[in-house]
Amino acid sequence: MGPIWSSYFGNCRSLLFMVDAANPAQLSASCVQLLGLLSAEQLAEASVLILFNKIDLPCYMSIEEMKSLIRLPDIIACAKQNITTAEISAQKGTGLSEVLRWLRDTHRTDR
């Protein structure tokens, strides 16, 4: 779906980017997509929440290892956007309240 995402950039103030934390094999592809989004002119003002999803599943790599592997601290430091990360399970609802709080707070400070 990546190629058509830019059709939805107009008026976008929040970007939720979901990473499958149970599938580190997809990590490099996710990172490329993320860097593309962060460098998009239309998303320069957006607030970004990176969601590491499926934390209920066992994985041979920890979230910290994955963040380090894609050099997420450097990405966050260099990005124009305000970037937050969260660890969630969409299936179990873990972290949902944190996501809702982020959305509420982000839109509040936008105004």
Ligand SMILES: Nc1nc2c(ncn2[C@@H]2O[C@H](COP(=O)(O)OP(=O)(O)OP(=O)(O)O)[C@@H](O)[C@H]2O)c(=O)[nH]1
């Ligand atoms: N265990 C678990 N399963 C999840 C979670 N979120 C989504 N799923 C399941 O993941 C499946 C969808 O796969 P995803 O990887 O999310 O979707 P996708 O990336 O479009 O599909 P793939 O190309 O197959 O990876 C569905 O069966 C969901 O129920 C989660 O937090 N935990």
Ligand SMILES: [Mg+2]
């Ligand atoms: Mg998937």
